Amino acid sequence: MAASQLTTFSLTAPAKNLASFEGLRPSTVKFASFGTLKPGALSHRSFKGLVVRAATVVAPKYTSIKPLGDRVLVKIKEAEQKTEGGILLPTTAQSKPQGGEVVDVGEGKTVGKTKAESSVETGAQVIYSKYAGTEIEFNGANHLLLKEDDIVGILETDDIKDLKPLNNRVFIKVSEAEDKTAGGLLLTEATKEKPSIGTVIAVGPGTLDEEGNLKSLSVTPGNTVLYSKYAGNDFKGNDGSDYIALREPEIMAVLS
Numbered sequence: 256m257a258a259s260q261l262t263t264f265s266l267t268a269p270a271k272n273l274a275s276f277e278g279l280r281p282s283t284v285k286f287a288s289f290g291t292l293k294p295g296a297l298s299h300r301s302f303k304g305l306v307v308r309a310a311t312v313v314a315p316k317y318t319s320i321k322p323l324g325d326r327v328l329v330k331i332k333e334a335e336q337k338t339e340g341g342i343l344l345p346t347t348a349q350s351k352p353q354g355g356e357v358v359d360v361g362e363g364k365t366v367g368k369t370k371a372e373s374s375v376e377t378g379a380q381v382i383y384s385k386y387a388g389t390e391i392e393f394n395g396a397n398h399l400l401l402k403e404d405d406i407v408g409i410l411e412t413d414d415i416k417d418l419k420p421l422n423n424r425v426f427i428k429v430s431e432a433e434d435k436t437a438g439g440l441l442l443t444e445a446t447k448e449k450p451s452i453g454t455v456i457a458v459g460p461g462t463l464d465e466e467g468n469l470k471s472l473s474v475t476p477g478n479t480v481l482y483s484k485y486a487g488n489d490f491k492g493n494d495g496s497d498y499i500a501l502r503e504p505e506i507m508a509v510l511s
Contacts, residue, residue: 310390310397320393322400325364327375329355329383331390331397353488354382354410355399369467373403374421374460382407382418382500384488407488407500408459415490415498420459425474425506427453427482429497451484452510453499472503479510 313320322328332355357380360373375381388401408420420426430452455478461471474480487501 310392313391313393317393320359320391320398320400322359322361324361325371325373325403326361326400327373327381327403327406328358328360329381329388329399329401330358331355331399353385353407354380356380358398360403366463367465367467369463371463371467375403375406375409380410382410382415382488382490408457414493416456416492416494416496418457418490418498418500420457420500422459423462423472423503424459424500425455425472425480425503426457426500427480427498428456429453429499452479452481454479456498458503474503474506474509480506481508481510482506 320328357375357377359377360375363370363372365371383399383401384405384407387405388399391398391400404422406421407424408418408426410418416428418426455474455476457476458472458474461469464470482499482501483505486505487499490498490500492498
């Protein structure tokens with residue numbers, strides 16, 4: 256397991272005001288009201304919260320990983336290293352992938368008296384929620400072990416607009432932001448408010464209730480809906496349009 260940590264610091268304090276943060280350097284970081292600490296005075300234990308851990312590495316002697324229950328093993332899609340115009344992106348500018356290929360699935364979960372089999376199959380291309388699951392390095396590639404409920408949907412093409420949502424998720428095309436205020440003032444890109452209204456493109460099959468019966472969703476494709484701001488996962492389509500995938504409870508109303 257790889258880890259990186261901060262080791263040597265010199266902390267100095269001005270008399271009154273909080274010192275401005277000057278960035279990390281090999282030997283000096285400035286803060287306020289701590290007095291002066293010499294290099295080596297702070298123990299490793301003092302900075303446990305600053306340790307950054309990488310994916311769990313599975314030793315080569317293990318040749319397979321079998322997910323249990325409703326968990327799914329996904330091989331993570333590699334991050335884009337270039338823009339559409341061919342410009343090489345530095346590692347810090349590469350967006351974290353939210354998709355990959357299903358390598359294996361568990362036996363499913365039991366709801367009430369019903370055995371719910373997995374709704375995804377080996378080989379399917381899926382999109383999953385940000386920060387979901389546990390990252391694993393296996394057979395020289397990055398994988399993600401996550402619950403099926405963390406999978407947003409199945410993508411059978413290379414365009415996000417064709418996403419097939421799973422469970423109780425709803426896929427929405429976001430309405431364009433208003434260019435003007437109610438008084439007619441022109442808004443700049445920086446002042447345009449993020450829309451929370453859109454048109455339903457596709458819906459998942461629903462979820463199982465306590466007795467194992469499938470409960471369908473209350474919204475249908477074509478509905479214009481108002482949803483919670485900051486909810487769901489945002490995507491950009493090949494046509495430049497904005498899309499969002501969220502759970503049905505995050506939809507507050509249907510507009511007509």
